[in-house]
Amino acid sequence: MKERDLYHMRKDYSPEPLTEESVSRDPFMQFGKWFHEALSTETTEPNAMIVSTCGLDMIPSSRVVLLKKYSPDGFVFFTNYKSRKGNQLSQNPNASILFFWPVTMRQVRIEGTVEKVPESESDEYFSSRPAESRATAIISKQSMHLDNKELFEKEVSAMLERVDNGGDISDILARPLNWGGYNLKPHLFEFWQGGTNRAHDRFEYLKESPDQPDWTISRLYP
Numbered sequence: 001m002k003e004r005d006l007y008h009m010r011k012d013y014s015p016e017p018l019t020e021e022s023v024s025r026d027p028f029m030q031f032g033k034w035f036h037e038a039l040s041t042e043t044t045e046p047n048a049m050i051v052s053t054c055g056l057d058m059i060p061s062s063r064v065v066l067l068k069k070y071s072p073d074g075f076v077f078f079t080n081y082k083s084r085k086g087n088q089l090s091q092n093p094n095a096s097i098l099f100f101w102p103v104t105m106r107q108v109r110i111e112g113t114v115e116k117v118p119e120s121e122s123d124e125y126f127s128s129r130p131a132e133s134r135a136t137a138i139i140s141k142q143s144m145h146l147d148n149k150e151l152f153e154k155e156v157s158a159m160l161e162r163v164d165n166g167g168d169i170s171d172i173l174a175r176p177l178n179w180g181g182y183n184l185k186p187h188l189f190e191f192w193q194g195g196t197n198r199a200h201d202r203f204e205y206l207k208e209s210p211d212q213p214d215w216t217i218s219r220l221y222p
């Protein structure tokens with residue numbers, strides 16, 4: 001099969017443009033509008049987002065995680081605090097998250113600083129997860145080298161068996177302290193709407209300091 005010509009592969013979009021009149025003054029409202037539209041238009045994982053982090057070595061790294069909550073306080077995802085991203089965030093709390101919704105040709109960039117969510121919130125979400133996911137999260141040393149996958153799976157199965165045999169689920173499958181949520185509190189948003197002939201619409205919302213009351217909104221060149 002002939003390889004696709006990536007240089008010239010292009011798609012034109014004719015979506016509703018984003019304009020000075022149509023963008024919300026409040027980036028959380030604008031996010032909510034697009035997120036709800038993504039929930040009905042995107043076929044897979046509309047809440048998947050790319051989280052980029054950078055530790056003291058100044059080498060950035062990115063991976064997909066799932067958005068579990070958003071509010072004017074920030075954007076929450078859950079992970080292992082001792083993973084590669086967890087270590088980087090403990091060294092440098094600045095992070096970015098990125099959503100790409102291809103059906104409507106939209107991209108949202110959000111930059112800010114992260115904090116761990118309260119333990120009670122991590123407990124609540126962890127205990128709502130299926131037993132298999134909890135056992136896997138407990139046994140997994142996320143991002144460390146795994147030499148024997150079979151052994152890992154056996155450990156997960158053994159943990160689930162203890163529950164099946166009448167063990168106390170809240171004790172056996174308790175949230176490990178190294179697993180929990182991060183909340184990213186934004187100081188920058190960018191909403192990108194793909195347009196025709198590459199005349200894309202981009203709107204940036206910026207707060208230069210946390211006590212700045214209103215967001216500064218600017219249109220950016222595509």
Ligand SMILES: Cc1cc2nc3c(=O)[nH]c(=O)nc-3n(C[C@H](O)[C@H](O)[C@H](O)COP(=O)(O)O)c2cc1C
Binds near residue numbers: 065067080083
């Ligand atoms: C669709 C999708 C959803 C994911 N959701 C999560 C998640 O919510 N939390 C998480 O820790 N990892 C999630 N992952 C796995 C991460 O991409 C990554 O492999 C893992 O967090 C380890 O990253 P790190 O080594 O950079 O810390 C997801 C991966 C994909 C493809």
